Amino acid sequence: MARLISLVEDGHPALREVMSALATHTGHAHVVGVTGAPGVGKSTMTSAIVTAYRSRGRRVGVLAVDPSSPFSGGALLGDRIRMTEHSADPEVFIRSMASRGHLGGLSWAAPQALRVLDAAGCDVVVLETVGVGQSEVEVAGTADTTVVLLAPGMGDGIQAAKAGILEVADVLVVNKADRDGADRTVRDLRQAVSMLVASDPTTWRPPVVRAVAATGDGVEAVVAAVDEHLSFLGTDGVRARRAHRAATEIEGLALDALRARVGGLPGDVGLDGLAAEVVAGRLDPYAAADRLVESVT
Amino acid sequence: MARLISLVEDGHPALREVMSALATHTGHAHVVGVTGAPGVGKSTMTSAIVTAYRSRGRRVGVLAVDPSSPFSGGALLGDRIRMTEHSADPEVFIRSMASRGHLGGLSWAAPQALRVLDAAGCDVVVLETVGVGQSEVEVAGTADTTVVLLAPGMGDGIQAAKAGILEVADVLVVNKADRDGADRTVRDLRQAVSMLVASDPTTWRPPVVRAVAATGDGVEAVVAAVDEHLSFLGTDGVRARRAHRAATEIEGLALDALRARVGGLPGDVGLDGLAAEVVAGRLDPYAAADRLVESVT
Numbered sequence: 001m002a003r004l005i006s007l008v009e010d011g012h013p014a015l016r017e018v019m020s021a022l023a024t025h026t027g028h029a030h031v032v033g034v035t036g037a038p039g040v041g042k043s044t045m046t047s048a049i050v051t052a053y054r055s056r057g058r059r060v061g062v063l064a065v066d067p068s069s070p071f072s073g074g075a076l077l078g079d080r081i082r083m084t085e086h087s088a089d090p091e092v093f094i095r096s097m098a099s100r101g102h103l104g105g106l107s108w109a110a111p112q113a114l115r116v117l118d119a120a121g122c123d124v125v126v127l128e129t130v131g132v133g134q135s136e137v138e139v140a141g142t143a144d145t146t147v148v149l150l151a152p153g154m155g156d157g158i159q160a161a162k163a164g165i166l167e168v169a170d171v172l173v174v175n176k177a178d179r180d181g182a183d184r185t186v187r188d189l190r191q192a193v194s195m196l197v198a199s200d201p202t203t204w205r206p207p208v209v210r211a212v213a214a215t216g217d218g219v220e221a222v223v224a225a226v227d228e229h230l231s232f233l234g235t236d237g238v239r240a241r242r243a244h245r246a247a248t249e250i251e252g253l254a255l256d257a258l259r260a261r262v263g264g265l266p267g268d269v270g271l272d273g274l275a276a277e278v279v280a281g282r283l284d285p286y287a288a289a290d291r292l293v294e295s296v297t
Numbered sequence: 298m299a300r301l302i303s304l305v306e307d308g309h310p311a312l313r314e315v316m317s318a319l320a321t322h323t324g325h326a327h328v329v330g331v332t333g334a335p336g337v338g339k340s341t342m343t344s345a346i347v348t349a350y351r352s353r354g355r356r357v358g359v360l361a362v363d364p365s366s367p368f369s370g371g372a373l374l375g376d377r378i379r380m381t382e383h384s385a386d387p388e389v390f391i392r393s394m395a396s397r398g399h400l401g402g403l404s405w406a407a408p409q410a411l412r413v414l415d416a417a418g419c420d421v422v423v424l425e426t427v428g429v430g431q432s433e434v435e436v437a438g439t440a441d442t443t444v445v446l447l448a449p450g451m452g453d454g455i456q457a458a459k460a461g462i463l464e465v466a467d468v469l470v471v472n473k474a475d476r477d478g479a480d481r482t483v484r485d486l487r488q489a490v491s492m493l494v495a496s497d498p499t500t501w502r503p504p505v506v507r508a509v510a511a512t513g514d515g516v517e518a519v520v521a522a523v524d525e526h527l528s529f530l531g532t533d534g535v536r537a538r539r540a541h542r543a544a545t546e547i548e549g550l551a552l553d554a555l556r557a558r559v560g561g562l563p564g565d566v567g568l569d570g571l572a573a574e575v576v577a578g579r580l581d582p583y584a585a586a587d588r589l590v591e592s593v594t
Contacts (some may be wrong), residue, residue, distance in 0.1 A: 015583070077459070257586060274547055281323055296555075
């Protein structure tokens with residue numbers, strides 16, 4: 001499995017064949033996203049969630065995604081998962097991956113790696129991402145259930161709302177809840193949820209759970225909230241989320257293929273030739289784009 | 298001109314015709330990007346740069362781009378330009394625009410708005426963006442010369458290097474240089490530049506300039522550094538930067554057109570139908586993407 005995920009990371013040509021073979025074996029795993037700002041305790045919580053699911057006899061996969069620097073293309077390491085307690089457990093699969101490219105990262109490689117873990121028979125896959133803005137949106141689009149971690153003093157409910165956290169969270173966790181200010185953070189978040197999320201029975205209202213991942217306190221409540229969200233979604237809800245995720249993935253792959261065709265055009269009818277015409281004022285960008293589309297279709 | 302830029306913001310169908318008519322009138326303006334973290338004084342510096350260019354008799358355009366929230370699609374206002382001193386000057390064109398969509402924003406709409414300001418005869422267009430990570434990269438890809446603002450105490454040279462600032466900056470400005478710590482910030486930045494940028498005469502080494510935009514101190518030195526960078530680039534260098542920018546713009550428009558074709562496919566051969574097949578395990582994402590590409594080409 002590690003070798004298969006390496007194929008994904010490398011964008012290996014054999015990936016097509018592998019994914020074709022895996023297709024019929026997928027669709028079983030419950031994908032749980034764990035995200036939040038740096039320092040909020042994501043890796044510790046991920047490890048605690050793994051422990052909780054393992055105590056229920058579930059097979060668990062963990063995929064930890066590090067965002068790449070958009071500048072260098074290299075991975076900014078630092079938050080790699082520390083889960084030595086699970087490393088000897090044959091029913092736990094742990095994989096860290098750097099995201100590819102500057103934005104295609106999570107939307108491209110992570111769904112494929114999830115597909116590998118899913119096909120390997122994982123009941124639950126925990127997808128841990130460093131949550132800062134855009135990647136929180138991406139994880140919410142990739143997971144069946146998104147757990148957003150906050151810590152006391154890292155911002156009140158209004159700030160969470162401003163940062164868009166309430167729009168992506170299925171479960172809100174105030175981690176490090178033994179610290180000063182935890183009560184206030186919990187209260188603020190609950191108030192923000194009650195103001196911003198419709199209170200009708202067809203809408204899921206993200207619960208706010210207190211936890212101390214480092215000691216395990218409250219982790220069972222987090223897992224119970226995750227399971228409750230899965231029940232709320234039901235078969236149809238899960239299928240809808242996954243269809244949305246698959247559509248994004250397919251569209252991304254198709255656009256990549258079209259982009260590759262564009263890149264393969266000879267200079268004078270290709271991008272470079274057209275760009276030179278635009279810079280010289282002989283062509284406008286729309287007309288140039290039309291010619292490009294004609295050339296690849 | 299304001300109406301033309303509104304067409305750009307609205308993505309109006311008439312835009313194609315307008316851009317076609319403007320094509321032969323573009324290529325004159327020097328595009329100067331001004332970016333930096335919130336609170337560093339971008340709007341004040343932009344205003345001061347406008348004053349400096351006006352005193353030289355240049356016609357100046359200003360385009361201030363606010364990033365949209367990736368969550369709501371709405372603009373997070375707050376840093377709109379405050380340039381009332383220039384509002385009565387007929388040779389200064391000022392326009393704020395919210396970026397469109399969550400990432401297509403600057404790469405899509407701003408180059409077109411720049412094209413309008415360019416065709417209107419601006420000698421210089423200042424493109425002001427809230428610089429946080431990704432948008433700094435985008436502004437660097439859009440401007441001929443990128444000015445990155447920092448303030449004392451906002452991070453030393455190593456942090457700037459880590460944040461990728463040195464890779465996009467053509468001119469580094471330590472603004473609010475009358476504050477404590479300015480000397481250290483300047484020294485750190487110069488050291489980082491000397492370590493990271495090759496010291497051969499064919500490579501531009503970003504100068505580090507001290508300024509206090511609010512009083513005008515050092516602004517002439519900033520403008521001189523910008524002009525020096527333009528001279529360094531020369532006609533060929535500017536053409537190369539603009540060709541790169543045009544290529545990105547053309548590719549973006551072409552992919553948008555292809556994406557629209559994908560979206561226009563009927564359900565069963567379209568994205569939704571294929572996504573359902575993938576979720577059901579009857580198709581893998583690559584095979585689905587292949588079918589999508591076949592359908593639109």
